Amino acid sequence: MSLFSECCRYWSASAVILGGLILLTGSYSWSEDKKSTKVEVRVDERPGRPWLYRTRNFAVQTDISREEAEELLQRLETMLALIGKYWGRPNSQSIDMYVVRDVTKWPPGSLDPKGLQSILAGGGVTVGQSRQNSQTGEVLASRAVVYATADHGTPQHEAVHAYCMLNFGRMGPTWYAEGMAEMGRYWKDNQQAIHCDPEVVKYLKSEPPKRLAEITSTAQRSGDNWQNYAWRWALCNLLANNSNYAPRFHPLGLALLSAQRTSFEDVYGPMAKEIAFEYSQFLKDFDNGYRVDLCSWDWKARFHAIQTRTINTKVKAAAGWQPSRVTVKSGQRISYSTVGTWSLTKDGEKLAALGTLSGSGRLVGVLFKDYELSEPFDLSTEGSFVAPSDGKLYLRCRDDWTGLGDNTGEISVKFQKGE
Numbered sequence: 496m497s498l499f500s501e502c503c504r505y506w507s508a509s510a511v512i513l514g515g516l517i518l519l520t521g522s523y524s525w526s527e528d529k530k531s532t533k534v535e536v537r538v539d540e541r542p543g544r545p546w547l548y549r550t551r552n553f554a555v556q557t558d559i560s561r562e563e564a565e566e567l568l569q570r571l572e573t574m575l576a577l578i579g580k581y582w583g584r585p586n587s588q589s590i591d592m593y594v595v596r597d598v599t600k601w602p603p604g605s606l607d608p609k610g611l612q613s614i615l616a617g618g619g620v621t622v623g624q625s626r627q628n629s630q631t632g633e634v635l636a637s638r639a640v641v642y643a644t645a646d647h648g649t650p651q652h653e654a655v656h657a658y659c660m661l662n663f664g665r666m667g668p669t670w671y672a673e674g675m676a677e678m679g680r681y682w683k684d685n686q687q688a689i690h691c692d693p694e695v696v697k698y699l700k701s702e703p704p705k706r707l708a709e710i711t712s713t714a715q716r717s718g719d720n721w722q723n724y725a726w727r728w729a730l731c732n733l734l735a736n737n738s739n740y741a742p743r744f745h746p747l748g749l750a751l752l753s754a755q756r757t758s759f760e761d762v763y764g765p766m767a768k769e770i771a772f773e774y775s776q777f778l779k780d781f782d783n784g785y786r787v788d789l790c791s792w793d794w795k796a797r798f799h800a801i802q803t804r805t806i807n808t809k810v811k812a813a814a815g816w817q818p819s820r821v822t823v824k825s826g827q828r829i830s831y832s833t834v835g836t837w838s839l840t841k842d843g844e845k846l847a848a849l850g851t852l853s854g855s856g857r858l859v860g861v862l863f864k865d866y867e868l869s870e871p872f873d874l875s876t877e878g879s880f881v882a883p884s885d886g887k888l889y890l891r892c893r894d895d896w897t898g899l900g901d902n903t904g905e906i907s908v909k910f911q912k913g914e
């Protein structure tokens with residue numbers, strides 16, 4: 496039995512994207528701190544034809560400059576090593592790629608018509624084929640050839656597809672295949688913060704959140720439009736980097752690539768409300784510089800009403816909303832005091848919970864109830880407040896959501912029943 500797979504095209508020439516992104520939590524990281532080692536690139540200088548560049552895992556024919564080609568191969572090799580580690584299978588065969596900037600530099604007939612069509616549309620395509628045992632579904636042999644425009648991270652996107660095709664014999668369902676390939680497209684060495692095209696950010700934030708069931712529907716097809724790719728990327732990015740969902744995302748991906756019977760619904764169904772809440776927060780707060788890993792919601796914290804006891808908690812400057820462990824009733828007065836300082840940059844001014852004159856660095860609270868948040872309200876170094884509604888109190892240091900990564904310090908807060 497032979498299966499043919501193709502992923503994927505971008506129909507919009509302005510489809511966009513640039514660098515950045517990828518991280519992951521725990522041991523399943525695409526981003527590593529250690530400096531990548533330089534790979535050796537062998538160059539075949541072919542007169543009158545695009546040159547051929549070979550590394551351990553790639554054979555790339557391209558018309559881009561030698562310097563750019565060597566830089567591209569370097570990036571692809573580093574990314575491939577990391578994704579091979581992430582998916583637990585080092586790449587097994589060389590990945591053949593045609594990377595095209597100027598089609599007039601290619602002799603007639605040197606590009607597959609299907610590849611050429613995708614390139615002219617401003618995108619790329621991975622043409623894959625695998626032979627499988629028709630009884631067991633086991634993959635016996637695979638091939639994958641990539642055709643890609645030179646820009647917008649397209650070679651990285653397609654290389655993720657090719658890796659999956661060659662090492663698993665398949666790319667997974669559309670939402671996963673394209674979401675992960677988009678993560679590869681944005682991937683940059685040692686970068687944890689989001690960096691994508693401002694148009695993509697603008698689009699995702701301006702639309703009503705697309706329902707998760709719609710993004711993961713089996714009716715979805717590759718090559719539809721860049722807007723759908725943006726939603727797939729947003730979902731995979733959240734699941735891969737949020738500490739609540741990353742531990743299940745990794746085995747789910749492996750199961751999908753191995754064609755086991757499972758799905759997004761099977762795995763995350765029991766956490767549907769939590770995911771929907773964090774997904775809507777992500778869409779509201781994210782932009783270039785945002786760190787998903789720092790904004791994971793703490794669902795495990797225990798909360799208590801304040802009676803005679805006091806409740807102590809610590810709030811980090813370099814994180815999103817954090818549990819105070821205090822449950823409040825509408826109209827209830829709560830007293831609090833704080834100890835400590837934090838900074839909004841690595842070696843920045845030390846600020847108490849009152850923050851700066853303009854209000855940044857200030858301790859702020861919000862109430863969580865029925866998977867919704869109240870309007871945030873200001874706190875200070877000490878004082879009291881009247882709860883505007885019922886709920887669980889969460890706290891954070893006020894800063895741009897995209898600027899949490901370089902914050903330092905934490906403030907201890909003590910709550911007791913108000914007078």
Ligand SMILES: [Zn+2]
Pocket residue numbers: 502503504652653656672673676717
């Ligand atoms: Zn794709």
